[in-house]
Amino acid sequence: MAKAKPNTELCKGCRLCVGACPKQAIIPLEEVNKKGYQIIRVDEEKCIGCGMCYKTCPDCVFTIA
Template sequence: MAKVVFNENLCKGCGLCVGACPKNIVALKDELNAKGYHPAGVTDPESCIGCAFCATMCPDCVITVER
C-alpha cells in the first residue's frame, strides 16, 4: 500500500493535487497551516493507489509518495 506524505507547513493550498487524484481522496483541510493556507491531505489513505499524480502536479514539491 502506498503512503502519501504532505509537508503541510509548506503547502499553499493551491488545490492542483486535489484535481489530479483519480481516486478523489485528496482534499484541502479545514485547518490553517503556519502560513495561513488550508493544506492538502489524504482523506482515505487505504484507497490510495500510489500513482503519484498529486506529487507530480504540486508546484512546490511538498508531496512525497512512499511505496
C-alpha cells in the same frame, strides 16, 4: 503499497493535487498551516500511490513512501 505523504507546512492551498487525484483521496481542509494557507490531507484508504499529486504539486508537498 506506497502512499502519498503530504508535508502540510509546505502547502500553499492551490488545490491542484485535489483535481489530479484519480481516486479522490486528497481532501481539502479549512485548517491552515503556520503560513496561513489552507491545507489538505490524504485518505490513506483511497490512495493508490500513483504519484499524480507529486507530479502536479508546484510546491513539492508530497513524497510517495
